[in-house]
Amino acid sequence: MPCPPHxxxxxxxxxxxxxxxxxxxxxxxxxxxxQPRVPPREYTVIYDGNCNVCTRQAELLRKWDREGKLTxxxxxxxxxxxxxxxxxxxxxxxxxxxxxxxxxTFQGARAVEELVNVLPKWKWLAWIFKIPFIRPLAExxxxxxxxxxxxxxxxDHCSIKQxxxxxxxx
Numbered sequence: 622m623p624c625p626p627h628x629x630x631x632x633x634x635x636x637x638x639x640x641x642x643x644x645x646x647x648x649x650x651x652x653x654x655x656q657p658r659v660p661p662r663e664y665t666v667i668y669d670g671n672c673n674v675c676t677r678q679a680e681l682l683r684k685w686d687r688e689g690k691l692t693x694x695x696x697x698x699x700x701x702x703x704x705x706x707x708x709x710x711x712x713x714x715x716x717x718x719x720x721x722x723x724x725x726t727f728q729g730a731r732a733v734e735e736l737v738n739v740l741p742k743w744k745w746l747a748w749i750f751k752i753p754f755i756r757p758l759a760e761x762x763x764x765x766x767x768x769x770x771x772x773x774x775x776x777d778h779c780s781i782k783q784x785x786x787x788x789x790x791x
Contacts, residue, residue, distance in 0.1 A: 663690040664739060666732075667705070667718040670695025674773050675717070685742045716767055729767070730759035 666682060669675040679693045686693075694701065696713035705726075708718055712728060719732040727735045734750045737743045749755055766773075 662692045663722050664692070664735075665705075665720045666691050666693045666736070667696050667701060667708075667713060667720070668693070669714065669770075670697045672770050674770050682736065682740075685740050687741065690739055691736075716763065730756065730763040733759070733763065 666679070668679045676695070679695070682691060682693050696718075701713075702708075702710070705718070705720060707724075708720075708726060712718060716729040717732045719727040719735050721727075721735075734747070734756075737750070738747050750759070
């Protein structure tokens with residue numbers, strides 16, 4: 622079964638066009654296929670769980686998601702890489718990843734735009750992304766924030782662990 626290769630971002634992406642096949646594992650007990658207990662949600666949001674700022678934002682997303690459209694998980698959670706093998710490891714460190722039910726992947730400011738469209742509380746703000754120069758500007762601001770996020774209210778581990786992030790856009 623081919624995995625979705627489509628990734629949307631405002632930044633250059635060197636991973637487009639690749640298709641990865643992943644074997645599907647089915648669990649069978651007593652002759653019956655196990656069914657997931659929770660139906661899949663419309664979107665999966667993956668964030669940097671080592672960053673306190675990102676973790677606080679993830680908590681807000683959960684709070685604002687009154688319709689239950691989002692599954693919000695840290696990139697360090699077990700099974701994330703296996704579930705989304707088309708997303709390169711460095712992409713998880715570079716930006717938020719938003720994956721819809723069809724596997725379409727959004728990252729960076731484009732992911733934020735998608736969340737604005739999904740969350741009723743912020744839908745009123747979606748119009749701003751229709752202004753021609755806003756998307757590139759939003760991506761530049763997002764990339765700046767991502768590079769500096771460990772300086773904004775992060776814990777002690779952040780002062781020790783400098784992120785190895787190279788956006789290749791400078």
